[in-house]
Amino acid sequence: MDTPPAVRARGIVKCFGEVVALDGIDLDVAQGQLHGLVGPNGAGKTTLLGLLLGLAVADSGSLEILGTPVGRALAVPEGVAGFVDGPGLYPSLTAKQNLAALAALRGDAPTMGIGDALEQVGLTDVADDRVRGFSLGMRQRLGLAAALLTKPRLLVLDEPSNGLDPAGKKHVYGVLTRLAADGTAVVLSSHRMDDVEALCSDVTILATGRVVFSGPMTKLATEGRELDYRLVTSDSDATHRLAGETAGIRVVDDSGVRQGADMLVVSASVPALDELVKGLVHSGVAVRELAPVVSPLEAAFLDLTEQQESDR
Ligand SMILES: Nc1ncnc2c1ncn2[C@@H]1O[C@H](COP(=O)(O)OP(=O)(O)O)[C@@H](O)[C@H]1O
Numbered sequence: 001m002d003t004p005p006a007v008r009a010r011g012i013v014k015c016f017g018e019v020v021a022l023d024g025i026d027l028d029v030a031q032g033q034l035h036g037l038v039g040p041n042g043a044g045k046t047t048l049l050g051l052l053l054g055l056a057v058a059d060s061g062s063l064e065i066l067g068t069p070v071g072r073a074l075a076v077p078e079g080v081a082g083f084v085d086g087p088g089l090y091p092s093l094t095a096k097q098n099l100a101a102l103a104a105l106r107g108d109a110p111t112m113g114i115g116d117a118l119e120q121v122g123l124t125d126v127a128d129d130r131v132r133g134f135s136l137g138m139r140q141r142l143g144l145a146a147a148l149l150t151k152p153r154l155l156v157l158d159e160p161s162n163g164l165d166p167a168g169k170k171h172v173y174g175v176l177t178r179l180a181a182d183g184t185a186v187v188l189s190s191h192r193m194d195d196v197e198a199l200c201s202d203v204t205i206l207a208t209g210r211v212v213f214s215g216p217m218t219k220l221a222t223e224g225r226e227l228d229y230r231l232v233t234s235d236s237d238a239t240h241r242l243a244g245e246t247a248g249i250r251v252v253d254d255s256g257v258r259q260g261a262d263m264l265v266v267s268a269s270v271p272a273l274d275e276l277v278k279g280l281v282h283s284g285v286a287v288r289e290l291a292p293v294v295s296p297l298e299a300a301f302l303d304l305t306e307q308q309e310s311d312r
């Protein structure tokens with residue numbers, strides 16, 4: 001038999017009084033997949049992750065986790081770990097004691113794997129410090145360590161990179177990548193596309209409770225959108241002129257040139273940009289820098305979420 005998907009959601013609706021937080025959500029997450037959930041504040045990310053963790057129940061629609069339909073009872077589905085709105089920790093206990101207490105609550109042998117979990121998230125040096133003094137990033141990492149102890153097959157994390165410094169991010173991303181390679185599905189939310197870009201193979205973009213895109217990252221990146229590009233050349237006047245003569249190129253900002261910086265911002269599709277670069281080289285103008293102002297994924301995200309807002 002095929003392994004069941006980690007998540008299969010169809011037509012999920014969740015309201016809070018008048019507010020429709022989730023408005024017919026479909027979501028598929030394969031086992032071993034790193035799946036990013038992105039969307040502006042209030043899009044419904046935390047609400048959706050809460051349903052996966054059994055913290056709330058949908059008003060309608062169907063939800064299967066690791067092949068088992070989720071019922072009406074509030075309980076963490078078998079094989080699932082994670083947290084929304086920050087991990088629940090005991091401030092007066094040390095990091096190590098927190099993990100031992102959480103393991104004991106579940107009836108596990110109290111010290112099993114604790115040192116290893118702390119090491120994986122980079123908290124070995126503060127294992128005996130009280131959690132009270134921990135930064136947000138350290139709490140996030142301790143919460144992840146707690147989830148690791150349960151050896152989940154689906155890990156659900158709400159904004160896990162909030163508060164992480166670059167070293168913390170490296171630890172967390174390493175842990176998540178290894179888990180996924182071992183077959184654990186990871187669903188994580190972020191309001192930042194670059195975090196998801198660095199980590200996830202698949203992404204679901206939510207806007208005001210609806211899915212506006214769901215699928216592989218690569219598909220999102222290659223869709224033929226016009227983007228803004230920074231363009232620095234050896235002759236900005238000639239570049240300005242050529243940009244005006246090339247079909248499909250629009251100069252959106254030439255204030256850099258007026259300030260003597262030789263930098264233009266042009267809006268273009270990739271084929272139009274190719275034509276401009278060929279034209280520049282042909283005219284003996286050297287291209288010193290050419291890069292999108294925001295990443296293609298960030299641009300797609302902004303496009304799709306703005307479109308959804310204006311459709312309402
Ligand atoms: N417990 C709640 N009570 C009332 N409204 C809620 C509750 N939780 C979320 N909402 C509303 O549901 C919508 C989605 O919220 P949320 O899932 O937290 O979004 P996100 O995590 O994407 O920022 C928002 O409009 C929010 O105000």
Ligand SMILES: [Mg+2]
Nearest residue numbers: 045046047158
């Ligand atoms: Mg949220």
